[in-house]
Amino acid sequence: SQQGEEDPQALSIQEGENATMNCSYKTSINNLQWYRQNSGRGLVHLILIRSNEREKHSGRLRVTLDTSKKSSSLLITASRAADTASYFCATDDSRSAQKLVFGQGTRLTINP
Amino acid sequence: DAGVIQSPRHEVTEMGQEVTLRCKPISGHNSLFWYRQTMMRGLELLIYFNNNVPIDDSGMPEDRFSAKMPNASFSTLKIQPSEPRDSAVYFCASSFGTVYQPQHFGDGTRLSIL
Numbered sequence: 619s620q621q622g623e624e625d626p627q628a629l630s631i632q633e634g635e636n637a638t639m640n641c642s643y644k645t646s647i648n649n650l651q652w653y654r655q656n657s658g659r660g661l662v663h664l665i666l667i668r669s670n671e672r673e674k675h676s677g678r679l680r681v682t683l684d685t686s687k688k689s690s691s692l693l694i695t696a697s698r699a700a701d702t703a704s705y706f707c708a709t710d711d712s713r714s715a716q717k718l719v720f721g722q723g724t725r726l727t728i729n730p
Numbered sequence: 731d732a733g734v735i736q737s738p739r740h741e742v743t744e745m746g747q748e749v750t751l752r753c754k755p756i757s758g759h760n761s762l763f764w765y766r767q768t769m770m771r772g773l774e775l776l777i778y779f780n781n782n783v784p785i786d787d788s789g790m791p792e793d794r795f796s797a798k799m800p801n802a803s804f805s806t807l808k809i810q811p812s813e814p815r816d817s818a819v820y821f822c823a824s825s826f827g828t829v830y831q832p833q834h835f836g837d838g839t840r841l842s843i844l
Contacts, residue, residue, distance in 0.1 A: 717786065
């Protein structure tokens, strides 16, 4: 089954710097979503981008989608300590647009 | 508004025992999903419901696992008998509509089978 794969697996940066995480997937999609998970908590939806969109913004978040390369990136600008979390991309399953297949995630650490 | 509510938050039991995990989705949401998260396999979809009807249970690992949704505000995931390899964090999520909708997750049940 298609699955998003995040890169890098772990990222550690200083507060105030920008953080970029990448996601690659294998087959065509209808939409791609990014989620955040704080330690011990459930996933929280951040942003959804449809296959006919190339870029989307939400506050300090910027998501791009390149369907020709089957890849997406999540950029967090001016990072804060509170951004420390794991970030997951999720793609819809080719057989069912409602099913989401999650990648393994990127563990982001923001150092004060 | 209350989010997705799962209970219990933690469960420790001995192998062979029956385990029941509970979920209350967000009011008005008509889709409900059960996931399992482990370090080795990541986040896996076990089963999902639309309008209380199971749509896809292909992720349920084996017959020891069963899920029900008797009404729009309640779902259970049952493991009987439980085994140590079932140890994981189990998440319930709900969404409104069928496609292109974000899923709202509960904080999970951390299950440990001894």
